Amino acid sequence: GSMALYLLLALLAAGVAFWALGRPVSPEQELARALAKEEFIPYLQPVVKAIDGGYTGCEVLMRWQHPQQGMIPPDRFIPMAEASGLIIPMTSALMRQVRERFAPKAKALPVGFHFGFNICARHCQDLSLVEDCRAFLKAFAANPVKLVLELTERELIESTPMTDRLFAELHDLGIFIAIDDFGTGHSSLTYLQKFQVDFLKIDQSFVGMIGSDALSSHIVDNVIDLATRLGLMLVAEGVETQLQADYLRAHKVDFLQGYLFSRPLPMAEFERLFPTLDKS
Ligand code: C2E
Ligand code: CA
Ligand code: CA
Ligand code: CA
DSSP, rough: OOOHHHHHHHHHHHHHHHHHHHSSSOHHHHHHHHHTTOOEHHHHEEEEETTOOEEEEEEEEEEETTTTEEOOGGTTTHHHHHHHHHSHHHHHHHHHHHHHHHHHGGGGGOOOOEEEEOOGGGGGTTHHHHHHHHHHHHTTSSSOOEEEEEEEEEEEOOOOHHHHHHHHHHHHHHHHHHHETTTTOOOOOHHHHHHTOOOOOOOOHTTTTTTHHHHHHHHHHHHHHHHHTTOEEEEEEOOOSSSHHHHHHHHTTEEEESSTTTOEEHHHHTEEESSHHHOO
C-alpha cells in the first residue's frame, strides 16, 4: 500500500535529480529563466548638482534578485548577458520597470530630472533601442524627464550605416548621450562629435586619486582639464569623501555621484529621498 507509494515517489525523485544533473542548465538558460521571472531589477543612485547638492537625476543599475543566491551584482552576470545578447531584452525590461513606476508620479520629481541607463555597444546595433527610448519618453510626456544613455569608453562603438541611423533617431527623440568611464579608453574628439555626446562621466578610478600623492593628482587634473576643454557637461562618479567633492566642485565639475551622497537604492527607498514623490 503506502510503502509501495513511498518507494515509487523516492524512485521518481531520484530519477528527476539524475535527469537534472545529467543535463546541467547553461548560464544562458539560467539568465533566460531569470528574465522571464523578472528577477532583474533596477537600483537607482542619485546624481547631485555640484554647486548645491540638489538631486538632478539618477543612474539605473541592474541587480539580479536571485531566489536562492540573494542579490547578485552586475559584474557577475552582465558579461554573460552581453555575450548571449540577452542584455537587450534585459535592458528593455529594466527601462519598462522604471518607466511604469515613475511616469505616473513624475510631477513630484525635480524639473528636468534625468534617468541614465547603461547601454552596451552591441545594443547600439539594434533599432529596438529607439523604440524602448520612445516608449520611455512617451510615458513621461505630461511631465518630461531627460533620458541619458551611458556608453562605456572601454568599448567604442563602430560607426556603421545601422549605428548612424540609430543615433540619428535617438538624437531626433532628444536623447542625451554620456561617455561612461571617461579616461579609461580612447575616445577622440571626432568620436565625441560623431555620436553627439552631451556628458562625460569621469571614471571613479581618477576620483579615487584625489587627495593622494602628487603624481596621481596630476593625472586627475589632466583628465578634468581634457574633459573641460571638450566643453561637455561633466559628471564625476565614485565620489566618496567631502575632500573629493570639494576638489571636483572647485574644478568646475557639474555633477557628482557616489556613496558620499547615496548608494544605489531599490526604487521604494529611492522614492523616500523625495518627500513629494513618496506621498504621491
Ligand atoms: P558603472 O556604469 O561605472 O556604474 C558605477 C558603479 O560604481 C556601480 O556599480 C555603482 O554602484 C558603483 N558606485 C557608485 N558610487 C560609488 C562610490 O562612491 N564608490 C564605489 N567604490 N563605487 C561606487 P555596480 O552597480 O556594481 O555596477 C557595476 C557595473 O556594471 C557598472 O559600472 C556598469 O558597467 C555595469 N552595469 C550595471 N547595470 C547595468 C545595466 O543595466 N546594463 C549594462 N550594460 N551594464 C550595467
Ligand atoms: Ca554607468
Ligand atoms: Ca562608470
Ligand atoms: Ca566604472
